[in-house]
Amino acid sequence: MMGFIGKIGKCLPALLLGLPFYTAAQDAPRPVGPVPNARQIEWYKREMIAFFHFGMNTFTDDNEGDGTAQPEMFQPTALDCRQWTRVLKRAGIPSAILVAKHADGFCNWPSAHTDYSLKYSSWRNGKGDVVKEFTDACKADGIKAGIYLGPHDRHDKRYGTPQYADYYADQLSELLRNYGPIWEIWWDGAGADKLTEAFYTRWADTVRKLQPQCVVFGTKNSNKFADCRWNGNESGISGDPCWANIDLSAIRDEAQHIDDLNKGQQNGSAFVPAEADVSIRPSWFYHTNENGRVKTVRELWDIYFQSVGHNSVLLLNYPPDRRGLVHEIDAQRTDSLRLLIDGTFKNNLAKGAVVTSLHPRGGRFGAQHLLDGKPGTYYAGTDAHSTDTLVFQLPAAKTFDVIMLQEVIELGHRTTEWSVDYSEDGKSWLAIPEATAKQSVGYKWLIRHEPVKAKAVRLRITGGKACPALHTFGIYKEQFAKKRPELAKK
Structure with missing residues (x-):
């Protein structure tokens, strides 16, 4: 009896991971070092995620708005989030993250907690909700939806105070309660140095309570809650090597650990793999003068190999234009990228060896x-x-x-x-x-x-x-x- 119990104990790691359970000489190998949680395994299998930077900056021709633009300026002429998700279906991208609120503070949904949201624009007669149109489109086309809720806020005067922590928690709750499954929450570290670990502890508790399957992209003071990390650049290029292992302190003190973020640490104490973000255009938001500067298929192919091919997930940004559509050039480039991926990896030439x-x-x-x-x-x-x-x-x-x-x-x-x-x-x-x-x-x-x-x-x-x-x-x-x-x- 004790021998049988001993074998069960020896194979417990395999059972917990859902790996095959064999006895005697066929026991599964034991895990080594940090290992991924279920959220991270699901995240890895996506391989590519789309980013949609769309908001007030689209209409002010900015990349970093100051939070003073009037809500009335938000006026897409032909918003169609199903067009976005159809682009992703053709490109073979199974997941997408929408910028619900960037650092300018403008909210792409009618939030009950601010006067700086779509509720105060005449677009859709004041009833517009880009987050809902986005999540509904994702559901219709089988795309996993994620949300970027910018921690930094240039509009709200409470930023950096305990009152702002309440405000952000309320908005986070709105998004996680009312729009179906949210597969990733993106906590940008840019400009967010005033936000303490205590703030993120509260917000992480909200995520885990309302959407336990949600992956957290964490930086700086949200480092303890990160399921995936920044890879140290905005070029979509992860290091060689690129370990998923890293010390959480390297994520917290990112400015001093850019190389560690890019390459990971072979003996790092936590399993937090790299997400490689890059825009298909020079900027994150749409600008007409960049129509001739969309990344070529060859450039995207290079990025694919240095992100997905470097033990990372590629986060590729499409900036919808002022119509509210993914530009035709952008869509054509990722159509072609998918043809190159599919053509190359369709047949393993070692098969039959x-x-x-x-x-x-x-x-x-x-x-x-x-x-x-x-x-x-x-x-x-x-x-x-x-x-x-x-x-x-x-x-x-x-x-x-x-x-x-x-x-x-x-x-x-x-x-x-x-x-x-x-x-x-x-x-x-x-x-x-x-x-x-x-x-x-x-x-x-x-x-x-x-x-x-x-x-x-x-x-x-x-x-x-x-x-x-x-x-x-x-x-x-x-x-x-x-x-x-x-x-x-x-």
Whole structure:
């Protein structure tokens, strides 16, 4: 009886994480270091999130309004949030965050707690509610809705006082109670230095009570409540390496820890992965004179590899124009980006390979699981070895220029150094320079390199904190997918 209880205890971490439970030689690896919570795992799987900066700044042609513009100035001529979400559906972006209130303090919903909101504009006869139109559109098109509620407020004279903490809590409650599921709340650190940890403690309690599944993007004094962190720039580029692990003090004191925010800390005490924010245009809000400066498909492709491909989630901003629509140029660029993503990653060229490993765990953790594409299976090495070598004998010679490796992030960051080689003849090995002595893996790591033609590929795990636990290995050829019917006219 005690032996059985002992086995249950040994496998408890796997049970809690929802991972397979096997006995004897097939026990699941134990987690190492900080591990993600359920909210973070769901967040990772989105991979890309849209940001919608739309508000008073759109109509004053500002990026940082001072809070004095009159509500009457808010007058979109053709607002259609379903157009926004249709753009996202075509772009394959499953989640979106709306700026409900930026630092100018103007509220994109008829808040009961201020005179600086849509209630005081004649648009929609004073009954306008962009937050509702946004969340309704998200629901209709299967998009997960999030909210940016700017902590900094240049309009409200109570900013920085306990009375402002009450005001913000009331608005937070309005948004979290009245608009359905909110999957992320974005607490910008810009200008918010007067807001103490005590304020955020109260507001975080509100989030957890009203929307327990909601991810918190936290900075500075909200660091203790952060499910994801700023990556240290507004270019959408996360570091190499990029660990999800980080000390919470580095998030709090961000100005002194920009490199840590960008790269994480291999031995950081908390699991708070990076969210890489960037605008598709030079500015966050729409300006007509930037229509010729929208990021090209190639620039977006580069950003994708350095965000999603660097163990991060990409937060890509679309600034709707004064009509209240995503501009056609912006939509076309992300349509094309999706065609490039789909075309490249549709087929894993390693599929069908015979896979062998140096230190197989055995049982149902076999190396073939690296190629099966199933969400619940993975390869694991033996507990006695933190290094390993896996060889993929391809069914035929393949030409590829992209590599993907995914760790079982539920078990924590484990691998700390790895390389990929290839063989033209199946006997001798050549290094792929871009894939040599890499460090972090995490949820997903992508590498682009010069095209090579190989009969075999070798993944060498040369350093780690514990045995490898890897979900997917793939090799791919960069290419556009054929245009889908809905993009035929783009």
